[in-house]
Amino acid sequence: MKHILTIVALALLSVTSYAYQPTNEPPVKKMKANVVQHIVLFKFKPETTPEKLKEILAAFEALPSKIKEIKGFQWGTNNSPENHAHGLTHAFILTFDSEKDRDAYLPHPAHKEFGGIVGPWLADVTVVDFTNQGK
Template sequence: MKKLFYFVPLLVIWSCTANISTDTNTPDSTQVTPLIVETPMPDSVLRHVVLFGFKETSSPEDVQKVIDAFKALPSKISEIKGFEWGTNSSPEGLNQGLTHAFTLTFHSDADRDAYLPHPAHKEFGGIVGPHLDKVTVVDYWTKP
């Protein structure tokens, strides 16, 4: 009886899979093959770190407008390969009034150099400029 207990589930599984076709040459109008183009990851990447301190007169809505505009840049500037941001959470108290950190990743100096004068970056400068009290920018190369 125990042997039958193990045999029946195996028989059910086999019968369910026996009718599955493995013929990949049969066209199926519902099957979609995605086109995936992968760019090889470089050995090193360029991180462009931007730190902002906002004016006391800037409202939370003003700050959010700046954040949203910065977050939109990767969709407008193809040379930006990565983007992340956050607010200071260090307990050390050494941020010197800088409250928001943004990190952009580039694959080359040329990509970063194309970003700096890009019209979308210039437009962003007009949005952030009136609200900045302090800004610091540091670029460095690192292994991903």
């Protein structure tokens, strides 16, 4: 009996070893087709204090809890060594399941309220949206 179990274990090991073929290609996480990425880049006026900046960031971070169409929210400060930021310091990526959801977000009262909070402190803003075309 012990001999049969050893043979079965070796057979299973050889099958699983054969099935796993490591590659040199990095794993690719695919986004759902038609997902909309809403990219927002801010350049703040020089007079924006650290306290005001903290208030603005907290208000932006609160939007996903107020607007159900926002499915993902990421942000960070520029750390690119390429020197092409044109003074833009903060980047935000909001993810929506569709253009319809993004379009519902734009006039949403919570988004409009946030615009009133951040608007007076902005020296520049860039917004780019794209629908995932990846394969």
